[in-house]
Amino acid sequence: MAVLAPVLVLCAFVLGFYNVEAKSDTLSSLDSSFCYGELQVIYPGLDIDKCLVIPKDQNFREKVSTVWKAPQVYYSGAQKKKMYVLVLADPDAPSRTKPTSAYWRHWLVVDIKGDGLKKGEIQGRTLTDYTPPTPPQKSGFHRYQFMLFEQPPDTPVSLTEPEKLSRGKWDLQTFITRFHLGEPVATLQFLTQNYKD
Secondary structure: OOOHHHHHHHHHHHHHHHHHHHOOOOOOHHHHOOOEOOEEEEEOOEEEOOOEEOOOHHHHHHHHHHHOOOOEEEEOOOOOOOEEEEEEEEOOOOOOOOOOOOOEEEEEEEEEEHHHHHOOOOOOEEEEOOOOOOOOOOOOOEEEEEEEEEEOOOOOOOOOHHHHHOOOOOOHHHHHHHOOOOOOOEEEEEEEOOOOO
16 A cells, blocks of 8 residues: 555656646746736637637637637726727737747727726727737747736827838837836736647
């Protein structure tokens, strides 16, 4: 019986390790820690209120890439009289191992009214139309990051002419600094890969 105990512990360790390694749909602690501030993103069949990997079942990865339009975005902490800036970007373009086109700008809306945001209505000025997450085949998982910033009063936010010409290689930090946006008030991200992979 004394010999059996170490064997059972070893089996549990090996099986547990195998389980973690076999599940590529789990988030790392770094990816999990990105989300804060109670931002909620709702697609027709998928409600995202924490960092997660888009499940492959029910064709969610295909739907988020090819079927669903811009999601509803809720922020319960929005203040009625404040304005907000919403960014959706992919820091992993064209792949997480070689992000040579990061940040890829998928959506940018400014002048968002706080009272609408509380109800899931994006009432603002769109600087970059929503483009769904479409990671290239065989490029692995990409992070799609929603960042909500409080827009300083009387600060018109815009893109430069070069920024308007390309969504890729967007210098997000320069944009944040240029308009004194500071840290996001809320963030949310999901990971997905090409639905054919």
